[in-house]
Amino acid sequence: GFYLFSSLKSHLQKNGYFANNNIPLPDLRHVLDLVALGTVADVVKLDQNNRILISEGIRRIRAKQCAPGILALLEISKRQAETLQASDLGFSVAPRLNAAGRLSDISRGIKCLLTDDMNDARRYAQELEAFNQKRRIEQERIQLEAEAIVKAQEVSESKFALSLFDPSWHEGIVGIVAGKLKEMHHCPCAVFAKSGDCLKGSIRSIPSVHIKDLLDLVDRQNPGLILKFGGHAMAAGLSIKPEDFWHFKRAFSKAIKQHLDAKIPTVELLTDGEPEAFDISLDNAQLLADSGPWGQGFEEPIFYGNFEIVEQRVVGEKHLKCRLKLMGDTRIHDAIAFFQAPLDTKQVTVAYKLSINTWRGATNLQLMVEQISASE
Incomplete structure (x- = not known):
């Protein structure tokens, strides 16, 4: 998005748009704080260009040359702007921004980032903090219930994949829970919630299973089972009919087991060695x-x-x-x-x-x- 605006600015400047209409030349440095936040929050791959943009965005936030909303969110999460690291954006600011969208209306987060008034920013940040607290409570409840379901299953059922559903679970939170379960059980996890007449599921995968490609396979082998789906290697979303949950659960597990040649995935943590x-x-x-x-x-x-x-x-x-x-x-x-x-x-x-x-x-x-x- 930033490069698109940068290219558009250059094009308009070259063709005299700003000069002919007496419009000051936009300074895109003023949005680098938002660029840094969005890049980190969306877990975008950090190539050389993205690292430069994030570095400059963080530099502006540390100097408090940024959106008041970012400062307010750092303040409420007890983080210091002067010593900000990229991880603070990912683990402190982003969850609070996302909480409103998960539970209610994302517009509160947008208003927080767009306001120029620090008092308004603090008020929006307080609202987002309240949503985040509710999100954490709801996430813990769903996770505990999901773990109870896993423990009640036969061990063989959870070796290769997990598919879980409860009608009380919130569709805005099941993705986080799927990620936590994936880390705990080291296998692809699909967690579903009721959404109108359908079940909406979020899947988090492991490096050895490209989950979008695997859903393509399940869809081909079971026409009509998946109403719609999309995603990438490590995460995906899908919709199915409520009555098809158990059919999907079996098909999903079978496809992953075949993909892994019936070998239980192992967990590897690569390190940079043992320092003195x-x-x-x-x-x-x-x-x-x-x-x-x-x-x-x-x-x-x-x-x-x-x-x-x-x-x-x-x-x-x-x-x-x-x-x-x-x-x-x-x-x-x-x-x-x-x-x-x-x-x-x-x-x-x-x-x-x-x-x-x-x-x-x-x-x-x-x-x-x-x-x-x-x-x-």
């Missing part, structure tokens, strides 16, 4: 932060190592806050693992990112745990 003890430092965390933006197609480095758990406790929404000591080293590092239960072992292997945690004016190194398990 002295490399695990605040300076290197800052160096990596300054080397961003990181994101889809340009992933932030992940490291691994063997640690001893010195202390662990559950905080917030089922997150594990712990203090870790690298084996053979004396220093102790703060770490956090999201949605992780306490471990009953002291010796663990950890995959992690180096991050910076600022709290009450103090800045410290924090390990962001991607995966943690008992050492072999």
